[in-house]
Amino acid sequence: MPLPKAELHLHIEGTLEPELAFALAARNGITLPYADTDELRKAYEFTDLQSFLNLYYGLMAVLRTEDDFADLADAYLARAAAQGVRHAEIFFDPQAHLARGVDIGTVVEGLGRALDRWGSPRSNEAESGGEAAHGISTQLIMCFLRDESAGSALETLEAAKPYLAPGGPIVGVGLDSAEVGHPPAKFREVYEAAAALGLRRVAHAGEEGPPAYVTEALDVLGVERIDHGLRCMEDPELVARLVREQVPLTLCPLSNVRLRAVDVLADHPLPAMLDAGLLCTVNSDDPAYFGGYAGDNFDAVRTALGLSPERLRALARNSFTASFLEHDEERRAR
Numbered sequence: 001m002p003l004p005k006a007e008l009h010l011h012i013e014g015t016l017e018p019e020l021a022f023a024l025a026a027r028n029g030i031t032l033p034y035a036d037t038d039e040l041r042k043a044y045e046f047t048d049l050q051s052f053l054n055l056y057y058g059l060m061a062v063l064r065t066e067d068d069f070a071d072l073a074d075a076y077l078a079r080a081a082a083q084g085v086r087h088a089e090i091f092f093d094p095q096a097h098l099a100r101g102v103d104i105g106t107v108v109e110g111l112g113r114a115l116d117r118w119g120s121p122r123s124n125e126a127e128s129g130g131e132a133a134h135g136i137s138t139q140l141i142m143c144f145l146r147d148e149s150a151g152s153a154l155e156t157l158e159a160a161k162p163y164l165a166p167g168g169p170i171v172g173v174g175l176d177s178a179e180v181g182h183p184p185a186k187f188r189e190v191y192e193a194a195a196a197l198g199l200r201r202v203a204h205a206g207e208e209g210p211p212a213y214v215t216e217a218l219d220v221l222g223v224e225r226i227d228h229g230l231r232c233m234e235d236p237e238l239v240a241r242l243v244r245e246q247v248p249l250t251l252c253p254l255s256n257v258r259l260r261a262v263d264v265l266a267d268h269p270l271p272a273m274l275d276a277g278l279l280c281t282v283n284s285d286d287p288a289y290f291g292g293y294a295g296d297n298f299d300a301v302r303t304a305l306g307l308s309p310e311r312l313r314a315l316a317r318n319s320f321t322a323s324f325l326e327h328d329e330e331r332r333a334r
């Protein structure tokens with residue numbers, strides 16, 4: 001039985017496996033610039049965040065209809081459920097779809113169909129012959145692309161208004177894409193507007209960008225969690241603050257290796273971060289590209305870093321503590 005866990009750093013577009021990419025391309029009459037799934041997988045020779053993002057945005061061309069987004073989320077939730085994920089806070093990139101003529105309604109309605117289906121344990125039980133299948137509670141976090149303009153982020157928030165009501169599918173906003181040269185403060189206004197709408201706030205910071213971006217995300221954007229945050233370890237004062245305030249960090253170990261934030265998993269600072277008292281969680285980021293889903297990331301750090309069963313349980317517990325679930329929901333999800 002895999003450890004029950006919450007996944008808090010997961011880009012739904014990053015769950016697009018080569019097989020599904022080819023199936024959706026065929027359904028939509030799109031020709032991919034790869035002969036087959038093997039050739040596509042061979043293109044995963046990332047050297048940094050940008051080289052990954054080039055492929056990630058390119059492959060999104062196959063996502064066009066509500067059905068495509070429903071199939072994408074369905075495939076992710078099936079894999080996540082099998083690896084013990086009980087709750088997922090799922091990022092999506094509306095601007096990357098709008099740029100291709102796919103509006104936010106198509107994305108949210110399509111994803112929502114799969115999320116609703118998996119939100120109910122009963123439907124899964126029926127499919128798995130009544131075995132101990134469980135549902136997955138889900139929330140959506142809409143990310144702004146930090147290499148786009150602040151004005152575009154504001155327009156995106158406006159376009160999302162129909163889906164932002166309390167109890168609606170989108171609970172928060174995030175910030176992703178190319179980090180260096182795009183400091184958090186660029187997005188002050190849209191984060192203020194999101195806060196006024198009662199949305200939760202997170203941001204990628206300290207993945208490739210400097211520790212100062214982590215501080216800025218906290219102080220200027222008012223974020224409640226930092227996505228990645230790895231480079232905080234270069235600044236002891238920042239570490240002390242993150243520990244004192246128990247700001248959750250959503251780490252993605254396999255992603256860090258594939259994007260060369262660390263050379264090899266055995267060098268990952270996760271043990272040092274836990275020793276320092278940081279509230280760390282383990283997540284998959286873009287699992288179709290980085291070689292593993294949430295449970296695979298847990299298995300990888302256990303093997304490469306020799307984490308004890310108590311530490312792994314603490315990481316799983318942290319994932320619920322750091323989630324946006326209310327306390328009673330959190331208890332039920334565990």
Ligand code: HPA
Pocket residue numbers: 011014049056176177178204207255285286
């Ligand atoms: N970092 C920044 N932007 C992203 C990532 C990431 O790891 N994955 C998808 N968009």
Ligand code: ZN
Pocket residue numbers: 009010011176204227285
């Ligand atoms: Zn990410």
